[in-house]
Amino acid sequence: MIEAEEFETVAETTRPHRLQRVLVLVLIAALMVLPLWVYPVLLMKLMCFALFASAFNLLLGYGGLLSFGHAAFFGGSAYATAHALKVWEVTPELAILAGVGAALVLGLAMGLLAVRRQGIYFAMVTLALAQMFYFFCLQAPFTHGEDGIQGFSRGRLFGLIDLSDSTVLYYVFAVVFVASIFAIWRIVHSPYGMILQAIRENEQRAISLGYSVQRYKLGAFVLSAGFAGLAGGLKALLFQFATLTDVNWHMSGEVILMTLLGGIGSIAGPIVGAGLVVTLQNYLATTGFPVTTALGATFIVCVLLFRRGIVGEFRHRLAVRRKP
Amino acid sequence: MMMAKVSARIAPERARAALSARGLSKTFGNFQAVKDVDIDILHGRIHALIGPNGAGKSTVFNLLTKFLQPSAGTIMYGETDITRMAPADIARLGVARSFQISATFGDMSLVDNVCVALQRPNGLAVQFWRPLSSLSRLRPRAMELLGRVGLADMADHRAADLSYGRKRALEIATTLALDPKVMLLDEPLAGMGQEDVERMARLIADVAQGCAVLMVEHNIKVVADIGHDITVLQRGEILTQGNYAEVSADPRVREAYMGTEDDD
Numbered sequence: 001m002i003e004a005e006e007f008e009t010v011a012e013t014t015r016p017h018r019l020q021r022v023l024v025l026v027l028i029a030a031l032m033v034l035p036l037w038v039y040p041v042l043l044m045k046l047m048c049f050a051l052f053a054s055a056f057n058l059l060l061g062y063g064g065l066l067s068f069g070h071a072a073f074f075g076g077s078a079y080a081t082a083h084a085l086k087v088w089e090v091t092p093e094l095a096i097l098a099g100v101g102a103a104l105v106l107g108l109a110m111g112l113l114a115v116r117r118q119g120i121y122f123a124m125v126t127l128a129l130a131q132m133f134y135f136f137c138l139q140a141p142f143t144h145g146e147d148g149i150q151g152f153s154r155g156r157l158f159g160l161i162d163l164s165d166s167t168v169l170y171y172v173f174a175v176v177f178v179a180s181i182f183a184i185w186r187i188v189h190s191p192y193g194m195i196l197q198a199i200r201e202n203e204q205r206a207i208s209l210g211y212s213v214q215r216y217k218l219g220a221f222v223l224s225a226g227f228a229g230l231a232g233g234l235k236a237l238l239f240q241f242a243t244l245t246d247v248n249w250h251m252s253g254e255v256i257l258m259t260l261l262g263g264i265g266s267i268a269g270p271i272v273g274a275g276l277v278v279t280l281q282n283y284l285a286t287t288g289f290p291v292t293t294a295l296g297a298t299f300i301v302c303v304l305l306f307r308r309g310i311v312g313e314f315r316h317r318l319a320v321r322r323k324p
Numbered sequence: 325m326m327m328a329k330v331s332a333r334i335a336p337e338r339a340r341a342a343l344s345a346r347g348l349s350k351t352f353g354n355f356q357a358v359k360d361v362d363i364d365i366l367h368g369r370i371h372a373l374i375g376p377n378g379a380g381k382s383t384v385f386n387l388l389t390k391f392l393q394p395s396a397g398t399i400m401y402g403e404t405d406i407t408r409m410a411p412a413d414i415a416r417l418g419v420a421r422s423f424q425i426s427a428t429f430g431d432m433s434l435v436d437n438v439c440v441a442l443q444r445p446n447g448l449a450v451q452f453w454r455p456l457s458s459l460s461r462l463r464p465r466a467m468e469l470l471g472r473v474g475l476a477d478m479a480d481h482r483a484a485d486l487s488y489g490r491k492r493a494l495e496i497a498t499t500l501a502l503d504p505k506v507m508l509l510d511e512p513l514a515g516m517g518q519e520d521v522e523r524m525a526r527l528i529a530d531v532a533q534g535c536a537v538l539m540v541e542h543n544i545k546v547v548a549d550i551g552h553d554i555t556v557l558q559r560g561e562i563l564t565q566g567n568y569a570e571v572s573a574d575p576r577v578r579e580a581y582m583g584t585e586d587d588d
Contacts, residue, residue, distance in 0.1 A: 186453065186455070187452045187453075189455065189456050190451060190452045190453065190454055190455065190456065191443055191448045191449060191450070191451045191452075191454055191456070191458060191459055192449065192450050192451055192452035193452065193456075194436065194439070194440055194443065194459065195443060195444075195449050197429070197432065198429050198432070198440045201429040201430055201431055201432070202427050202428070202429055202430075204423065204427060205423065205428070205429065205498075206440075207391075207411050207412045207415070208389070208391075208411065208412075208415055208420065208421050208422075208427075209415060209420075209440065209441045209444065209498070209502065210412050210413075210415035210416040210444050210445075210502065211412055211444060211449070212412045212413075213412070219450070219452070223452065
C-alpha cells in the first residue's frame with residue numbers, strides 16, 4: 001500500500017502531455033520560418049544528421065543495440081543516391097529511394113550476422129562489417145575511390161520541381177524530415193515498439209513469452225539502417241557528392257557521439273545532439289580551433305555532468321521536481 | 325518396494341502427461357548436474373520438484389523449458405518431441421515459465437506487462453506502423469488477469485516499483501496471459517510474506533485446474549498443501565517420486581532433506 005502513493009507521480013510523467021503536442025507544433029512552425037534568418041544549407045545539413053542520429057537512436061535507445069557500423073548505411077546510401085543521379089539520371093526521389101533500398105539490403109545482410117551477438121560483440125561485428133564495406137567502397141570502380149561521386153545536378157523532384165534552388169530544397173527536406181521523425185516516433189510507439197522495449201528490458205522474459213528476439217532485433221536493425229540511409233541519401237542530394245568520408249568509421253563514431261550527447265531513448269535527444277555537434281563543427285571550422293579537441297572536451301563534460309544526455313537530464317530534473 | 329509402487333503408479337498415467345522427460349541428463353564439463361531424470365507433469369495437477377540446495381532442481385527446470393540444452397534424454401510435449409526446439413518455440417506451443425529472479429518489464433506499467441504477453445497470441449506484435457491505441461482491445465483481458473492475481477487496482481503503476489511479492493504475482497498474471505497448457509514456476513513463493521504465500525498458493529492451485537503445473541519450491545508446507553505429485557532430487561538424480569505421504573515417509577528423504585527443512 002505504501003507503493004500505491006509513492007509512485008503515482010511516475011505514472012503521470014509517462015503519460016503524453018498536451019504541452020508536448022504544442023511544443024512539437026511550435027518547432028515545426030519554427031522549422032518553416034527558420035531559413036529567413038539561418039543559412040538554409042546549414043539547416044539542411046543539420047536535418048540530415050539529426051535524422052541519422054534519430055535512426056541510430058532507434059536501434060540503441062529503443063532496441064538496446066549499440067552499432068558501430070552505421071556509417072555503412074549512411075555512406076552506402078549516399079553512394080547509391082549519387083550513382084543513381086549521375087549515371088542512371090533518375091529523378092531525385094527515385095535516387096533517394098535507391099539509396100534507402102541499398103541501405104535496407106546492407107542492413108539486412110549486416111543485421112543477420114550481427115544480431116546473433118550481444119553487447120560489445122555486437123558492436124565489434126558491426127564495426128568489422130562496416131570496415132569491410134569501407135574497403136569495398138575504396139576499391140569498387142563506381143565510387144571513384146578518393147575522388148568520390150560528384151558533378152551531378154539535383155534534378156527535378158517528380159520531374160517537376162527544380163531542386164537547384166536551395167530554398168525549395170529546404171522545404172522538401174523539412175517535409176521529409178518531419179515525416180521521418182514522425183515515422184520513427186510511430187515505430188517506437190507501436191505494438192512492435194512495445195515488444196522491442198520488452199526485449200530491451202528483459203530479454204529472457206521476452207523469450208519465455210514466445211518471442212524470437214533475434215527477429216525483432218533484426219527488424220529494428222533494418223529499420224534503423226533504412227532511416228540512416230535516408231539521411232545519407234539526403235546528404236548526397238544536398239551537397240551533390242558522395243565520398244569515403246561518409247562510410248568511414250569516424251562517421252559511425254560521430255553519430256554515437258551525437259546521440260549520447262543529446263540523450264538516448266528520447267525522440268528529441270538525438271536531434272538536439274546532432275544540432276549541437278553540427279553547429280559546433282560549423283562554427284569551429286572558421287576559427288581554426290581543432291574541432292575534434294572541442295568535441296572531445298564537450299563529450300567529456302557531458303559524460304561527467306549529465307550522463308543521461310542533455311535531453312535525458314532535462315527530463316530527469318523535470319520528473320524529480322514534479323515529485324513533491 | 326516403495327519404488328515399485330511409485331513406477332506402477334506413474335506408468336498408466338503417462339498417456340495423459342502434458343510434459344514428460346525420459347533419461348534427462350546434463351553435464352557441464354566434467355560435472356554431471358542432472359543424471360537420468362524421468363518426470364511426468366500431468367494435466368490438472370501440481371508437480372513439485374524439491375530437493376536440497378545444489379540438487380539440480382533449477383537445471384532440470386531450465387532443461388524442461390529448453391533454456392538449457394540437455395546432454396541426453398528426450399522431452400515430450402504431448403505427442404511432440406521438443407528436445408531440440410528453441411525456448412521461444414516451446415513457449416508458443418503452450419509451455420510457459422516463470423523465473424527465479426522475478427522477471428518483469430520494470431519500466432512498463434503492470435497492464436502493459438500483461439499486454440506484452442497477450443500481443444503475440446493476438447497477432448499484434450510486429451505492426452510497427454500502427455499506433456499504440458491498437459493494443460487497447462487487449463486491455464480488458466489484461467485487467468482480468470491482473471484481477472485474478474489481485475493487482476487490478478495497481479494496473480497503471482510501474483512494475484519496477486512493486487514489492488517483491490507483487491512482482492511475483494504480476495509474473496504469474498503475465499504467464500497466464502499465454503493461456504499455457506503447461507506452467508513451470510521456478511520458486512514462485514520465494515521471498516514472499518506469509519500472507520502473500522497463502523494467496524499465491526491458492527492461486528496456483530486454482531490455475532492448475534486448467535493446466536499442468538511444475539513448480540520448484542522450498543516451502544514444504546505449501547508443497548504438502550497443494551502439490552499432487554512430488555519429485556525429490558538429490559545430487560542431480562531422482563531420489564524418489566510419489567505423493568506427499570509417500571515421499572515424506574521415505575527415510576532417505578527425511579535424511580537428505582525434510583528432516584533438516586522441517587526444523588526451520
